[in-house]
Amino acid sequence: MTTATAAPATTPHLREDLLTPRFYTTEIEKAARTDLNGQRPAFEAMLNEMETDYNRDHFDRKAPLDRLRDLSPEEKQAYESYLVRSCVSEFSGFLLFKELSRRLFQAERPELGRLSQLMARDGARHAGFLNRALVAEGLTLDLPKLSTRRPITWFPLSWVLYSVFLSEKIGYWRYILIDRHLKANPDNNFAPLFDFFEPWCQDENRHGDIFNMLIRCWPGLRQGLRGRLLSRFFLWSVFLTHSLTVCERGDFYRILGMDPAGFDAEVMRQTNRTARRAFPWVFDLEGSRYLELRDRMVACHQALQTGKAEGAGPLRQLGRRLHFGGLLLEQFLQPMVPASAG
Numbered sequence: 001m002t003t004a005t006a007a008p009a010t011t012p013h014l015r016e017d018l019l020t021p022r023f024y025t026t027e028i029e030k031a032a033r034t035d036l037n038g039q040r041p042a043f044e045a046m047l048n049e050m051e052t053d054y055n056r057d058h059f060d061r062k063a064p065l066d067r068l069r070d071l072s073p074e075e076k077q078a079y080e081s082y083l084v085r086s087c088v089s090e091f092s093g094f095l096l097f098k099e100l101s102r103r104l105f106q107a108e109r110p111e112l113g114r115l116s117q118l119m120a121r122d123g124a125r126h127a128g129f130l131n132r133a134l135v136a137e138g139l140t141l142d143l144p145k146l147s148t149r150r151p152i153t154w155f156p157l158s159w160v161l162y163s164v165f166l167s168e169k170i171g172y173w174r175y176i177l178i179d180r181h182l183k184a185n186p187d188n189n190f191a192p193l194f195d196f197f198e199p200w201c202q203d204e205n206r207h208g209d210i211f212n213m214l215i216r217c218w219p220g221l222r223q224g225l226r227g228r229l230l231s232r233f234f235l236w237s238v239f240l241t242h243s244l245t246v247c248e249r250g251d252f253y254r255i256l257g258m259d260p261a262g263f264d265a266e267v268m269r270q271t272n273r274t275a276r277r278a279f280p281w282v283f284d285l286e287g288s289r290y291l292e293l294r295d296r297m298v299a300c301h302q303a304l305q306t307g308k309a310e311g312a313g314p315l316r317q318l319g320r321r322l323h324f325g326g327l328l329l330e331q332f333l334q335p336m337v338p339a340s341a342g
């Protein structure tokens with residue numbers, strides 16, 4: 001059995017690179033100055049919904065999560081790597097919400113503190129479930145230890161609002177698309193964990209709606225050049241991380257009988273469409289070269305990784321890096337459309 005405690009320097013299947021989920025903190029004093037007045041009805045509705053806790057009985061701690069069929073060593077590795085990444089990112093959300101909640105209560109904003117506390121509750125449940133699926137695989141992640149070992153990244157509040165909105169919504173689409181696929185292809189459903197995804201994704205959806213409301217509490221964030229830049233940068237960077245991760249870990253989606261590139265594109269299309277409700281601008285995915293550039297970028301990234309593994313010459317690698325950089329820039333600059341259009 002591999003345990004994070006037995007080997008403190010590494011966590012199984014969690015390589016340290018740009019695609020590794022991170023831990024965040026933000027300007028909490030500023031968050032405590034959030035003006036809820038303009039969003040009162042939306043705020044009350046969401047707080048009520050979170051208090052109702054529709055998924056209270058869903059995450060049954062006794063439900064067995066043992067796999068239903070054998071996997072080859074490569075498939076097992078792909079499945080476990082998916083679990084580890086998902087668990088770490090759920091835990092990272094939990095920590096951010098917990099810290100926000102603690103500090104918002106301290107700053108005498110009990111309503112905002114409570115809302116964050118309820119989002120932390122969901123994050124802890126999700127991370128706990130993924131952790132249990134890992135235990136069923138014979139793996140143990142020491143999450144609290146992991147969070148003290150990894151650096152905590154500081155983000156301005158506006159960045160946290162935009163990026164958490166997107167990561168919750170992209171999480172929603174990821175879970176629901178896997179769920180729909182497995183309902184249509186039950187023979188590919190090899191782990192009981194997936195049976196929990198449908199109500200699970202509703203938690204992500206609610207958190208995304210809460211962040212949409214919080215963005216609206218700061219009207220300047222959606223206006224002018226600032227709104228345009230924030231929309232462009234976060235859509236682009238969240239999609240980029242998604243494409244590279246899904247394509248690099250394509251084996252996991254193939255065990256589920258899914259085409260990784262097709263899944264990635266559908267997640268992007270749906271998330272981009274959902275972002276229209278929160279951001280002033282979104283990418284024009286259909287009318288631009290965005291997805292074609294995605295394919296070229298993924299291929300170039302793979303060539304870079306293979307080159308690294310095979311010890312390719314520095315000039316060759318430099319060429320690939322420059323080419324990759326050029327593709328990134330071209331994709332970043334693809335046309336956007338105002339969210340109100342279409």
Ligand SMILES: [Fe+2]
Nearest residue numbers: 090123126204
């Ligand atoms: Fe979650």
